[in-house]
Amino acid sequence: MTASVNVPLNSRGKLAASLPAEQLAEITALFEFRRTGYSLDAPFYTDRSIFNIDMEAIFGQHWIFAASTAELPEPGDYVTVDYGPYSLIVLRNDDGGVNVLHNVCRHRGARVLTEAAGSTGNLVCGYHSWTYSPEGNLIHASAPGETKFDKSCFGLKRAHGREVAGLIFVCLADEPPADFDETAKIFEPYLAPHDLSKTKVAYQQNIIEEGNWKLVMENNRECYHCDGHPELACSLFPTWGLTEGLIPAHLEEVWDRNKQAEASLEERCRRYGLPYEVVEQLDTRIAGIRISREPLDGEGESFSADGRRLSKKLLGDLPDFRLGRCSMHLQPNSWFHFLGDHVITFGVFPINEHQSLVRTTWLVADDAVEGVDYDLEKLTYTWKQTNLQDKAFVELCQQGAGSPAYEPGPYMKSEYQVEAFINWYVQRVQEHLA
Amino acid sequence: MIELLTETAIQEPQRIRGLEMPWNRVMGSPETPARAARALGPWHPQEFMAECVETVPEAGAMMTFVFRRCDGAPLAFRAGQYVNVAFPVNGEDQEPVDRSYSLSSSPTQPWTFSITVKCDPTGLVSPWVHENVRPGTILEMLGPVGAFHLPDADRRARYLLLAAGAGITPVMSMVRTIHSLPGHADVVVLYHGSDAGGFAFHRELAYIASVDSRFKVHYSLGDRSVPERWEGLRGRLTAAMLEEVAPDANGRQVYACGPEGYLNTATELLQKVGVDDTSIYMEFFSGDRQTLLEYQAEVALATDIAEEIAEEIADSAEDYFEGQPAAFGLYEPGYDADGTLEASGLPLEISDPEAPGSDPAVDSPGMEPEAGSPDASSFDTVGTGSLTMSFMRTGINVRIDPTEHILEVAQRAGVRIGANCKEGMCGSCKVVKLSGEVEMNHQGGIRAREISAGKFLPCCSTAQTDLVIDA
Ligand code: FES
Ligand code: FES
Ligand SMILES: [Fe+2]
Numbered sequence: 001m002t003a004s005v006n007v008p009l010n011s012r013g014k015l016a017a018s019l020p021a022e023q024l025a026e027i028t029a030l031f032e033f034r035r036t037g038y039s040l041d042a043p044f045y046t047d048r049s050i051f052n053i054d055m056e057a058i059f060g061q062h063w064i065f066a067a068s069t070a071e072l073p074e075p076g077d078y079v080t081v082d083y084g085p086y087s088l089i090v091l092r093n094d095d096g097g098v099n100v101l102h103n104v105c106r107h108r109g110a111r112v113l114t115e116a117a118g119s120t121g122n123l124v125c126g127y128h129s130w131t132y133s134p135e136g137n138l139i140h141a142s143a144p145g146e147t148k149f150d151k152s153c154f155g156l157k158r159a160h161g162r163e164v165a166g167l168i169f170v171c172l173a174d175e176p177p178a179d180f181d182e183t184a185k186i187f188e189p190y191l192a193p194h195d196l197s198k199t200k201v202a203y204q205q206n207i208i209e210e211g212n213w214k215l216v217m218e219n220n221r222e223c224y225h226c227d228g229h230p231e232l233a234c235s236l237f238p239t240w241g242l243t244e245g246l247i248p249a250h251l252e253e254v255w256d257r258n259k260q261a262e263a264s265l266e267e268r269c270r271r272y273g274l275p276y277e278v279v280e281q282l283d284t285r286i287a288g289i290r291i292s293r294e295p296l297d298g299e300g301e302s303f304s305a306d307g308r309r310l311s312k313k314l315l316g317d318l319p320d321f322r323l324g325r326c327s328m329h330l331q332p333n334s335w336f337h338f339l340g341d342h343v344i345t346f347g348v349f350p351i352n353e354h355q356s357l358v359r360t361t362w363l364v365a366d367d368a369v370e371g372v373d374y375d376l377e378k379l380t381y382t383w384k385q386t387n388l389q390d391k392a393f394v395e396l397c398q399q400g401a402g403s404p405a406y407e408p409g410p411y412m413k414s415e416y417q418v419e420a421f422i423n424w425y426v427q428r429v430q431e432h433l434a
Numbered sequence: 435m436i437e438l439l440t441e442t443a444i445q446e447p448q449r450i451r452g453l454e455m456p457w458n459r460v461m462g463s464p465e466t467p468a469r470a471a472r473a474l475g476p477w478h479p480q481e482f483m484a485e486c487v488e489t490v491p492e493a494g495a496m497m498t499f500v501f502r503r504c505d506g507a508p509l510a511f512r513a514g515q516y517v518n519v520a521f522p523v524n525g526e527d528q529e530p531v532d533r534s535y536s537l538s539s540s541p542t543q544p545w546t547f548s549i550t551v552k553c554d555p556t557g558l559v560s561p562w563v564h565e566n567v568r569p570g571t572i573l574e575m576l577g578p579v580g581a582f583h584l585p586d587a588d589r590r591a592r593y594l595l596l597a598a599g600a601g602i603t604p605v606m607s608m609v610r611t612i613h614s615l616p617g618h619a620d621v622v623v624l625y626h627g628s629d630a631g632g633f634a635f636h637r638e639l640a641y642i643a644s645v646d647s648r649f650k651v652h653y654s655l656g657d658r659s660v661p662e663r664w665e666g667l668r669g670r671l672t673a674a675m676l677e678e679v680a681p682d683a684n685g686r687q688v689y690a691c692g693p694e695g696y697l698n699t700a701t702e703l704l705q706k707v708g709v710d711d712t713s714i715y716m717e718f719f720s721g722d723r724q725t726l727l728e729y730q731a732e733v734a735l736a737t738d739i740a741e742e743i744a745e746e747i748a749d750s751a752e753d754y755f756e757g758q759p760a761a762f763g764l765y766e767p768g769y770d771a772d773g774t775l776e777a778s779g780l781p782l783e784i785s786d787p788e789a790p791g792s793d794p795a796v797d798s799p800g801m802e803p804e805a806g807s808p809d810a811s812s813f814d815t816v817g818t819g820s821l822t823m824s825f826m827r828t829g830i831n832v833r834i835d836p837t838e839h840i841l842e843v844a845q846r847a848g849v850r851i852g853a854n855c856k857e858g859m860c861g862s863c864k865v866v867k868l869s870g871e872v873e874m875n876h877q878g879g880i881r882a883r884e885i886s887a888g889k890f891l892p893c894c895s896t897a898q899t900d901l902v903i904d905a
Contacts, residue, residue: 076881122859122878129854140855314590320685
């Protein structure tokens, strides 16, 4: 299902344009002289002005992940999401679509909704009770004695919202980039069989990482560091990322196991008509994507130590639990794992140049019963641990970027997707600054 | 004629999603006419007399006995369950001998029911049954019994049904039940027999598989005597055979019935092909002491419950349908309260006396306040008007006329309810109504969900009956 909403009411002048010419020139140069294949210069991770540019050029321009359908299943359900200085209300309307509204009261600017999620009829600002319809129209403001007060001029500002295969994306630009449609066409067939519209949130974890949002994304794009993830290592083959000819003797057996698992997953995917091929267009399109379906070790069903299912109810109309993981990465702020028994969504919500909120949401079939069909602790164990380990890695890098001794280092072969992410980022900002 | 019979491509039927047993909604319905149909819903075992109305010889030395209850009631059960029958093997004046037999008919045709009995020439009871039970024979029965049955609702009805020999009996009931119901399902039957001519029900199974695309039926002959023209599978159950008939066994619920040895092998093999043991259900047709004792205990429990219910019926025929024993989960509907089927696009609802909205007190005027909460009759009463509003927290009764807005009258009487827009938009005056009816003209300040949870906006509501309000 897709749904889109109206164009935002207005837009502001470019933030970059308000920087002193000299500083802007310096920053532009930093982008221009970025050394391909190397990590970014320190200011990209530490400088407030560059963070502001990121907010404008990346988060202010592109389609960004906000939530999944399961987080707002019913009319009136909403989540509030913040991207740097932006705060948005994503609300399920009565027609089943989503309304995306700036969470900024048109009276004196108070946050209208203060909860992270909830359910509401009309939207009432807590300060002076200005009341907005779910569409954002100002419908009530007590105004004794006011004569010339035209309520229709003070609706909440709107942004674009779309829902694809159970994922909700927002775009703050007046004119959203058009190629998201193409990207959606790529990933929709992979996701549709998991039927996210029939899932519910089993658990949501919010962690604040002391790191720039780009470091969070970079860390996710490589498994060079996966030795640091003992729990995850049970599910991923220890040969993950290696290719024929690079297999050390002690891993040959694992390699064979991996090949076999791959072949039988392929066969199953073909039997059930599930796409599994790798599509990798991380920096070759505006709405960059990588998606594939890969086998998991052990029983190949889920992220558990023995590879067995973590929830007993299959998602959607899937016929089989042994479907490995369909993994998707979308530029700029999200990645996902779709399994036979559950789905995990990951969203990165920048707070400032050195802090990011990482939100992980575990979805299970909406008729799965906690304690009967799944054990919450077991369901969330692997990724809770992995997230904490990743948080530590990201924070080590953030600390490094703050040191005068830091200089960009080379991405290794297995880190080519990190390079692709950075390349995508640099291109997008340069286009915006041009 | 011949031309008419040649095969033409016919499109697949269109179906609602999932399977749902016909009694499912009826059991949860608070409405009287639907309640009457509860007799068709299986919730507990009963003791009853049944008359044999038909005997049908089947392949494999089996015989089907069709019965109807002497009291004319339908026999309500779940596909896969069994009845315990008292057979006067040693004559009418001697203690009868009890035996349990799986029901082979479908509970969706509840007015008659059947058991299918394999004749074991060395046995005490089955030869007697084959020889003596005839149309007109009346027997005493207890049923339904057993936890081996299809779920009452299944959004993803994907089954692998394994049967060996007489183990086909409950499986046949399952097949007939699913075949009689609309809805998506995917059923693979793997039926093991020892000789080619001994597969009971094979013609009906073949017929069902030929007209109902939801079914695939496979036969396998054990390792003895395989005739030349045999086109089915060969040999005992193996992992390879399971993979062959159901490569997606992993995602199915498996129901298996047969002798102990067969079921033990099946358990092992199913695990091997990745079926989770929580997805495996078994019924033993032979077994060691332990298994037999378990069945005996099951029947004994059913007897107790049946007696308890009989007493209740004797006490009060009126309360018959309400008086379901809560003690034994085994006999409770297996669906969950949130309802998972989309068959009608509506969520399933189960009448839960605890849940808001289904409180019968809502339509009875003399609603009693919850234990421990104050009694409104001791409150002061203020104002004039034809109706009374009791504000339980404030501890006051306020009289009101049906034309007045509740909020105004309440605020005037000193009840503290926050309010802003007074037009049903902002939701700030929202309160919970414990009983009574209001008429509300809101403008988006409240959600349908909140209304069904008992909330309302007093600023834009008038009273239609006496009210009890949580404010
Ligand atoms: S700031 Fe929102 S109503 Fe005044
Ligand atoms: S006061 Fe605003 S809805 Fe009642
Ligand atoms: Fe990691």
